[in-house]
Amino acid sequence: MRGLLALIIQDFKRLLTNALFWVITASLVVIILVINFALPQRVTQEQYRLVTNHATLSGELATVADSEDEIRQAVEAGNTIGLMRKADGSITVFHPQLSAKTVHALMVTIANATPVHVQVESIHEGGRIVPFNKRMTPIFICFEALVIGFILGGALMLSEKEEGTFRALRVSPMGVDRYILSKTVLFSLIAVLYALLMAWFSVGFDFPALGFILLSFFGAAIFSLLGLAFTSLFKDLSSWFFSMAFVLSINMLPVMAYMEPSFSPLWIRVIPSYTIIFAYESILFGAEGITVAATLTLAGWCIGAYALSRAAVGASLLARGRR
């Protein structure tokens, strides 16, 4: 334990001299500023006017057109939905590539048009309406604070390869477990600190801190372990950097599911950041905290990532002559 702590301290000293570390730290401040001052609190995603040849279809909300051509031209011009009632009573909807969901809702509305009072109620999980800018916080935490180990762990490992110190470690009693644990614990602790700072300065202090810290620690551990396994395939920074950026961009795909929850195919759900983003959303904005399913998924990822990292780093760190 004493040895592990000493390694963590020395790795932290090396980190302080790494320019990439300071770039990531500076971007932490920028992200907090962006969440609080640059992103809007509300975003209207679809704002369309209606054009129709039959005023009764949408009442006072619609602009009346004289012909089908006029409706088509208005739709092509943008931000317009056209409703054309034909002589036989059927209705054609012209729309500028709206989502199937929106078109379906529109059709239902038209089909059920009756002179009754309609009440609108917005339903939201946990009863809180989360401003758009705050809702971005889980994304930024996941892809800034948590991936720090993936990026900087790889950078430290490659500098060891380039300096030749990796070779010196191979003839020392370091052992693969101590090597990956010292780096993983260091980056997980830094990630917890960065994640807390982002959460406190973006959404305040009203969330369960223990769950948040555990999620951040083990989430960062998953990325650190995967990063070490991935980096062990490379010999230098230049060949690693773009591959690393590619892998991280794939890891960001679950943002689509976060922004549009109805889009959650299996291939997105198996990316580790998927579970982590929604777990953060649940902790920061939900009422119930992390679900059992999410906890089990993260535990599985931790074990799998450790096994993968141990195998990959072990093949590089330990000579074939050693057990």
Added chain:
Amino acid sequence: MIQVDHVYHDYEGKGIYAVSDISFTVQSGKVFGFLGPSGAGKSTVQNIMTGLLPVQRGEVRYDQYSVKALRTKFFNRIGVSFEQPNVYARLTGYENLKYFAALFSAPTCDPMELLDSVGLREAANKKAGEYSKGMRQRLTLARALLNKPEYLFLDEPTSGLDPATAASVRELIKAQRDRGAAVFLTTHNMELADSLCDTVAFLYGGKIAAMDSPDALKRRYGKRLVTVAYQEGESERVAAFDMDHREALVAFLAQNNPITIHSQEATLEEIFLLVTGKELTA
């Protein structure tokens, strides 16, 4: 004791051996010198012995333990100094030693005392990246001594060092030998080998061409002659005498005014040339 038995190594698996049929023993409290030019296979043998390369054929044993079955904790007992200094450039010399000291479960030396012993105390708090090559070389040597190793591997430990520093490194190696370490010294510096080694092996073309103590090699390959430089009138002359005919030498010394007397034993460099037909260069 380190026992190397009939070791071969083929990097590409095409039957072209970088080293072949290498056998020797390094005793505790002794310095074994592995001498040869660049590319002879010295580092290959050291890498096999330290587990950096797998043993493809043959055997390397530390006492009764095969290198093929060494566990991580065994590396508490060895120290390795590489020819190319490999240190953490962004840590200070002191921090470098602290980092590696943390890896050992065995007792370690005080990093500052070690830095002092290799002449780096003044530069202890300077980043290793700012060290000269010679300073990094000494830092690498200090790192190899951190755990008071039972088995010490030194690859060209005086390469790039000035004569004064090289002399202090030589004393440091002697101290390791005297405390009982088995020292495996890889070098092409014959003077260093001559002054330090109990046994030397000449490696050439991946094979051991000759192996014995430096004195035995000199006796075996040297000439049994004594040369005497003497004054004759205004000029200085030299006469040679066979050691088997001592009476002639004694009579000559009684009748002349000798200036210097030298035995004509061969240097290790000359023996290497004699044995391999090649000069020993870096």
